[in-house]
Amino acid sequence: MEQLFTLTTLTGILHSTIRLATPYLFASLGETISQRSGVLNLGVEGQMLMGAFAAFFVVVTTGSLLGGVVAAIFVGALLGLLMALVSVSFRAEQGISGIGMYLLGLGLSSLLFRLTLGSVQSVRGFAELALPGLSSIPVLGPALFKHSLLVYVAFALVPMVAYLLNRTTWGLNIRAVGDNPQAADTLGVPVIAIRYATVTVGGAMAAMGGASLSISAVNIFQENMTGGIGFIAVALVYFGGWRPVGVMLGILLFSLVSALQIWLQLVGIGIPSDLAVMLPYILTIIALALAPRRTGQPAALTRPFNRGMA
Amino acid sequence: MRLHLTSPSRGTWRLWRAIALDALMPFIAVVVALCIGALVLLGLGKDPLLAYGAMFRGAFGTASGLTQTLAKATPLILVGLGVTIAFRAQVINIGAEGQIIVGALGATAFALSFAQWPGWFLLPLTALMGALAGGLWGLVPGLLKARLAVNEILSTVMMNAIALQLMNFLLRGPMLDPAQIAAGTNIPQSAALPAQVWIERVVPRTLFHWGFFLALALAIAVTILLWRTTLGYRIRAVGFNPAAARYAGIPVATVITLAMVLGGSFAGLAGAIEVMGVHRRIVEGISGGYGFNGIVVALFGRLHPLGVIPSAFLFGGLLVGADQMQRAVQVPAALITALNGLVVLMVVSSAYWSQQRIARRQSEAARPSEAHAKDEPPLDAHLTPDL
Numbered sequence: 256m257e258q259l260f261t262l263t264t265l266t267g268i269l270h271s272t273i274r275l276a277t278p279y280l281f282a283s284l285g286e287t288i289s290q291r292s293g294v295l296n297l298g299v300e301g302q303m304l305m306g307a308f309a310a311f312f313v314v315v316t317t318g319s320l321l322g323g324v325v326a327a328i329f330v331g332a333l334l335g336l337l338m339a340l341v342s343v344s345f346r347a348e349q350g351i352s353g354i355g356m357y358l359l360g361l362g363l364s365s366l367l368f369r370l371t372l373g374s375v376q377s378v379r380g381f382a383e384l385a386l387p388g389l390s391s392i393p394v395l396g397p398a399l400f401k402h403s404l405l406v407y408v409a410f411a412l413v414p415m416v417a418y419l420l421n422r423t424t425w426g427l428n429i430r431a432v433g434d435n436p437q438a439a440d441t442l443g444v445p446v447i448a449i450r451y452a453t454v455t456v457g458g459a460m461a462a463m464g465g466a467s468l469s470i471s472a473v474n475i476f477q478e479n480m481t482g483g484i485g486f487i488a489v490a491l492v493y494f495g496g497w498r499p500v501g502v503m504l505g506i507l508l509f510s511l512v513s514a515l516q517i518w519l520q521l522v523g524i525g526i527p528s529d530l531a532v533m534l535p536y537i538l539t540i541i542a543l544a545l546a547p548r549r550t551g552q553p554a555a556l557t558r559p560f561n562r563g564m565a
Numbered sequence: 566m567r568l569h570l571t572s573p574s575r576g577t578w579r580l581w582r583a584i585a586l587d588a589l590m591p592f593i594a595v596v597v598a599l600c601i602g603a604l605v606l607l608g609l610g611k612d613p614l615l616a617y618g619a620m621f622r623g624a625f626g627t628a629s630g631l632t633q634t635l636a637k638a639t640p641l642i643l644v645g646l647g648v649t650i651a652f653r654a655q656v657i658n659i660g661a662e663g664q665i666i667v668g669a670l671g672a673t674a675f676a677l678s679f680a681q682w683p684g685w686f687l688l689p690l691t692a693l694m695g696a697l698a699g700g701l702w703g704l705v706p707g708l709l710k711a712r713l714a715v716n717e718i719l720s721t722v723m724m725n726a727i728a729l730q731l732m733n734f735l736l737r738g739p740m741l742d743p744a745q746i747a748a749g750t751n752i753p754q755s756a757a758l759p760a761q762v763w764i765e766r767v768v769p770r771t772l773f774h775w776g777f778f779l780a781l782a783l784a785i786a787v788t789i790l791l792w793r794t795t796l797g798y799r800i801r802a803v804g805f806n807p808a809a810a811r812y813a814g815i816p817v818a819t820v821i822t823l824a825m826v827l828g829g830s831f832a833g834l835a836g837a838i839e840v841m842g843v844h845r846r847i848v849e850g851i852s853g854g855y856g857f858n859g860i861v862v863a864l865f866g867r868l869h870p871l872g873v874i875p876s877a878f879l880f881g882g883l884l885v886g887a888d889q890m891q892r893a894v895q896v897p898a899a900l901i902t903a904l905n906g907l908v909v910l911m912v913v914s915s916a917y918w919s920q921q922r923i924a925r926r927q928s929e930a931a932r933p934s935e936a937h938a939k940d941e942p943p944l945d946a947h948l949t950p951d952l
Contacts, residue, residue, distance in 0.1 A: 297718060301906070337910070340914075341910050341913065341914050344917075345913075345914035345916075345917040345918070346916075346917050347910075347913035347914050347916070347917065348657075348913055348916075350657040350659070350718050351657065351860070351864065351909060351913045352909070352910060352913045352914075353718075354659065354857060354860055354906075354909055355906045355907070355908075355909030355910035355913065356906065356910065357857075357906065358857060358861070358902050358903070358905050358906030358909060359903050359906030359907055359910065360906070361899075361902055361903075361906070362899045362900065362901065362902030362903025362904070362905070362906055363605075363899075363903040363906075365897060365899035365902070366605070366609075366897050366899040366900050366903055367609075369897040369899065370609045370611070370896075370897065371609070478899070483722070483725075483726055486719075486722040487722070487723075487726075489718075489719065489722075490719040490722065490723065493716060493719060527734050527737075527738060529730045529731075529733040529734035529737065530730070530734050532730045532733075533726070533727050533730045533731070536723045536726045536727050536730075537723075537727060539723055540705075540709070540715075540720055540723045540724075543709070543715045543716075543719060543720065543723075544709055544713050544715055
C-alpha cells in the first residue's frame, strides 16, 4: 500500500485535477458573469455540446485550431444571444428555458455530427505546452505547467473575470443590474443590454469549455460527450459563492475528488468504481447544503427585469 | 377571469381571438419548431417532407406504430404529472431521470426478493415500491430546498448523476442477472421479474400495456388532488404566492417538500411501470430520456394534469416516429431532441407574448367602460396557474 502513493502518483493526481478542471472553469466563469447580472443560464450543457461540435468540425475540415476556437466562440455567442432573447426579453422562467437550451444543444450537436462527420474520428488538438523553467520544478512543475494552451487560458480567465467584475465600471454595472435592476435602471444603466452582453459572453465561454474537451483534452467528438459537466458547472457557481476565485477553488476541489476517484480505480482499491464516481456529486450536494446561505447571491437572480413593475 | 364587458364590440372579438391564440400557442410552437427543423434538414441536404412523412406515418399511421406511441406515452404521462404537481408549487423538478431510475431499481429489487408472493398482492406492492423509491429521491432535494434553501434545480441534477451511477453499480454487481454471469456475457441487466408482476399487454405482441390506463386514471386523480383537496389548494397557493401562503398559515416548507416527494413518486412509478410493462427487467437506459421529455410534456400540456394526456401522446409519437424516420430515411432521431428543445424555448417565451397581447386587447375591449378594466390584474397568461 505505502508503495502506491509516491511522489509520481501525487504529480499524476494533481495533473489530472488541473486537466479535469479546465472545461468547468470556462463554463462556470461564464456562468458567474451571467448570474452576477441576474440571469441563470441553465443551458450551459447544451452550449458546451454545440461548442465542442463546432470546434471539432472546423478542426476536422480545415485543420486550423484557431479556426476551431473561433467557431466555438461564435456558436456559443449565438446560442447565448438566443438564451438572452428568451430569458431577458421574453422573461421566460429561467430554469425551464435552460432545459430547452440543453435539449436543443444536445439534439442539434448529435444531428449535425451524424449528418456531417458521421463516425468517431480523432483530431490533432492543442499540444502539450511545457512552460520553460516552471515545468522543471520537482513534483509541482510537471503537474501544473505541462498542459495544453487552453488549460492555461482557462486559469488565466479567473483573475481576468475577477478584475472585470470587481474593478471595472462594466463590472460595477453588471453587479448593479444583478442586485437591483430597478435602481440601476433609474441611474441610466442599460439593464437589458448588459444582461444580453453577459449571457452572450457566458454562452461563448460555455462553448469554449466544450471545445476544450473536443480539441484539447480528448480530441474526439461524441454525442452527449459532456455528460452533465454543464449542469455541474452551474452548481459550482453557487458553490463558489458567485466569486471567480471561490468558483475556481470549488472546481479544483471537485476535480481533485474526481482525480482521486480515477486513481483509486486504477490501483484497484476495493471500492466499486461506479460508487466512487458518485463521490464528487454527493460532496457537491453536501457543500451546497452547508454553504452559508445565499451569501453573495445576486439579489435579482432569475428575476426578469420589467421596467415599470417593481 | 372576470372581464367586465358591457357591449360586444370589435375589441371584444379581438380579445377572444387573443385568448384563443394563447391556447393554441403550444401547437404554434410545434409547427414553428418543425419548420425550423425542415430548414436545418434542407441545409444538410435531406428532404424534410420525406423525413416528416416517415415520422408521422411511423408514429400514428400504422397500428403497430400507434401501439408503440401509447407505450411511450405511458411513462411520459406519469412523469408529466409529477412535473406538473411540483411546478404548481413553483418547484422545478429536473430530477425525473434519476427518480425513474431509482423507481425502476426499487420495484425490481422488491419483486425479485419476494418472488414467491401471489400476484394480486405483489404486483401493486411492486408498483408502490417504485413510487416510494422515487418519492424518497424527491424528498432529498425537497427537504434541502424547504429547510436549507438549496436550489432544487442543482440538487436534482446531482441526484440524477448519483442515481445513474447507482444503477451502473447495481447492474454490474449485486443485481446482475445470474444468467448473464453464467453465460459469461455480463450484459448489465437484472434477472427477469417474476411473471406474476408482469403487466399484461392490451394488444398481444406489442408493447402497449395496461399501465397506460393507470396513467390516465392518475391524471384524473391529480386533477382532483389539485383542485378539490386541501393539499392541492395549498400547493397552488404556495406556487402562486409563497409569502401570502405563509401569511395565511400554510406550512410552506412542508408543502414544498410534499410537492417534490409527489413529483418524485410519479416519476418513480413511471420507472416501475416501465419495468413491469415493457422490459420485465431493469436494463441500462431504462429512463430513456423520459425525465427531460416529461418536462416538455408537462409544459406543452400547460401544466394541467389533463393537458398532459394529449401532450404525452404527441411527444410519445414523436419519439416513436423519430426512430422510424432514422430507419426509413436516415435522418438521425436526435432531430426530435433538438425540436423538443425549440418547443420548450418557444412555449416558455410565449407566456410573454400572450400576456402582452391579451393585456392590450383587454384594454381595447374594455375601453367603453374603462374604469373596470383598470384594476384588473393582467390575465393569467403566465405559467403561474390561476388560483
